Amino acid sequence: MGGLYGAAGRLVLNGDQWLGKNGKYYSTDWGGNGYTGSRAGALEAAGMYKWAGRATVAASVVIGGLQVYGGYQQDGGQFGYHAQTAAAGATGGIIGGWAGAEGGAATGAAIGVWFGGVGALPGAVIGGFIGGYFGSQAGTAIGSGAVIIIMIISK
Numbered sequence: 001m002g003g004l005y006g007a008a009g010r011l012v013l014n015g016d017q018w019l020g021k022n023g024k025y026y027s028t029d030w031g032g033n034g035y036t037g038s039r040a041g042a043l044e045a046a047g048m049y050k051w052a053g054r055a056t057v058a059a060s061v062v063i064g065g066l067q068v069y070g071g072y073q074q075d076g077g078q079f080g081y082h083a084q085t086a087a088a089g090a091t092g093g094i095i096g097g098w099a100g101a102e103g104g105a106a107t108g109a110a111i112g113v114w115f116g117g118v119g120a121l122p123g124a125v126i127g128g129f130i131g132g133y134f135g136s137q138a139g140t141a142i143g144s145g146a147v148i149i150i151m152i153i154s155k
Contacts, residue, residue: 009049012121018042023120057094064090085147092143093136100135101128 012018017025020036032038067090071082108127112119 009046009053012042012049013046018046019121057098060090060094060097064094081147081151085144088143088147089140090143092139092141092146094139096139096142097132097136100138101132103135104128104131107131 013028014025016028018028018032018039019042020026020032022036024036026032026036026039028039030039032041064086067086068083071084071086072079074082105124105128108123108125108130109120110123111127112121112123115123
C-alpha cells in the first residue's frame with residue numbers, strides 16, 4: 001500500500017505539473033480555476049498520499065518485526081529457521097509490494113489515459129492495488145524461499 005500511495009502522490013503532482021480535476025496536467029506556476037480545481041488542492045492531496053505511504057510502510061515494518069519475533073520464539077530464543085524465514089519474507093513482501101504497486105500504478109494510469117484524461121487516476125489506483133498485492137505475495141514467497149534454498153545448500 002505504501003507504494004500505491006507514493007504512486008498516487010506522483011500521479012497528482014508529477015514533477016513540475018499538477019493533475020487538475022478535469023484529468024489534465026498543468027504547470028505548478030499556475031494556480032487553477034473552477035474548471036481545473038486548485039493547485040493547492042493537488043499539492044495537499046500529494047502531501048497526504050506521501051504521509052499515508054510512509055505510515056503504511058512503517059506499519060508493515062512493525063508487523064514484520066512481530067513476525068520475526070514470533071519466529072525467534074519458535075526457534076527457542078535463537079535467530080534460526082523460523083526467524084530467518086519471517087525476516088526474509090517480511091522484507092521481500094515490503095520490497096515486492098512497493099515495486100508491484102509502482103509498476104501497477106504506472107501501467108494502470110497508462111491504460112486509464114485511453115479512456116480520456118480522467119481515467120488515469122482510477123487506472124493508477126486499480127493497477128497499483130493489484131500490482132502491490134501480487135508484488136507483495138511474490139516478494140514474500142521469494143524471500144522465504146531464498147532462506148530455504150540457502151539452508152539446503154549450506155547443509
